Structure formats: structure tokens, C-alpha cells
Amino acid sequence: MLDTLFGLPAHPLIVHATVVAVPAAALTVALAALWPRFRARTGALPLLLSLTALILVPLTVKSGESLAQRVHQTGLVRRHTDLGHGLLPWTIVLTVGASALFWLARWEARPRSTERTAVARPFAVVLVLLALTGVTGSSVQIARIGHSGADAAWTKPSTGRG
Known part of the structure; x- marks a missing residue:
């Protein structure tokens, strides 16, 4: 499908967009989770960045699978491939968290009664924790994938001589 461009x-080529989109989404979602004023002012930006990342991750994985068929399969390439497959679930959690924060920002902007506020605080904490779980998981995973990809691309295979 995505052999060449x-x-x-x-x-x-595609991986560079993903390497920008996932951390940018994670950063904006983290800021929206921890800073209510940021959440109120940015509107749909964290959600849009998360959706962009969610679209790019499968494209990156598919293009990586195509490339893996064309290169010598080393243990480093296999590790990179395995780690790459682990990013999509974290990106889904990140996007769900961004959606929850978008909903929370809209809900916070509405006038409310005091009893509604008392019930909403624990619910808001759960939504923030969900978003931060996606932020942490996707950030750690993208760093692990990037490091393994650099190792796979730049580590010289051993010749067995020594």
C-alpha cells in the first residue's frame, strides 16, 4: 500500500510527520489536562492534534511494514517493528482523553449550580487522569520506537570477525 512516495x-517520510504529531498532541493534551485556562482557550486543538496522530500512526506502521520487507531483517529491525505496533493503543487512549477534555472544557464553560460542581470534580479528575495516561503512554512509546529505529538504521551489523 505505502511502499514509496x-x-x-x-x-x-511519513514517520517524520508522526514524530511531530504524537509529541505535539501529547504536550497539548497534558497542558489541557493540567491547566484549565489552557483547556478553555485552546478549544479543539488538543483533540485535532490527537486525531492527526491517530491517523498517522497506522500509516506509519503500514509503511514501516512495507519497508521491513525490503531490508535485511535484523533483531534491531524486528524490535523496532514490534515497538511500532504498540503505539496505536496509546494513541487511541490519548485521543479518547483529548475528547474527554474537550467535552470537559465545554461543560466547564456552562453556568452551573453548586451541587453540580461537587459531583463534577471527581468526574473531572477521572477525565484528567485518563488524558494523562494517554500522554504518558504515547510519549514513552514514541521515544522507545524512535530510539529503536535509530539503532536499527545506524548500528552496523556485526561481521562475526573480531
Whole structure:
């Protein structure tokens, strides 16, 4: 499906968009989770960045699978591939958390009664924790994938001589 773009392997090109989108989404979702004023002012930005990341992750994985079929399969490449498959669940959690925060921001902007506020505080904490779970998981996973990809691309295979 995604073998090449403009005659070049698609994976190195697509992965750069993903490497920007996932951390940008994680950063904005973290800020929206921890800073209510940011959440109120940015509106749908964290959600849109998360959705962008959610679209890019499967494209990156598919292009990586295509590239893996064309290169020598080392243990480093297999590790990178395995880690890459683990990003989608975290990106889903990040996007669900961003959606929850978007809903929370809209709900917080509405006038409310004191008893509604008392009930809402624990619910808001749960939504923030959900979003921060997605932030942490996707951030850690993208760093692990990037490190393993750099190792796979730049580590010279051993020749067995020594």
C-alpha cells in the first residue's frame, strides 16, 4: 500500500510527520489536562492534534511494514517493528482523553449550580487522569520506537570477525 512516495521509501517520510504529531498532541493534551485556562482557550486543538496522530500512526506502521520487507531483517529491525505496533493503543487512549477534555472544557464553560460542581470534580479528575495516561503512554512509546529505529538504521551489523 505505502511502499514509496516520489520514488523514495515512504516510511522515513511519513514517520517524520508522526514524530511531530504524537509529541505535539501529547504536550497539548497534558497542558489541557493540567491547566484549565489552557483547556478553555485552546478549544479543539488538543483533540485535532490527537486525531492527526491517530491517523498517522497506522500509516506509519503500514509503511514501516512495507519497508521491513525490503531490508535485511535484523533483531534491531524486528524490535523496532514490534515497538511500532504498540503505539496505536496509546494513541487511541490519548485521543479518547483529548475528547474527554474537550467535552470537559465545554461543560466547564456552562453556568452551573453548586451541587453540580461537587459531583463534577471527581468526574473531572477521572477525565484528567485518563488524558494523562494517554500522554504518558504515547510519549514513552514514541521515544522507545524512535530510539529503536535509530539503532536499527545506524548500528552496523556485526561481521562475526573480531
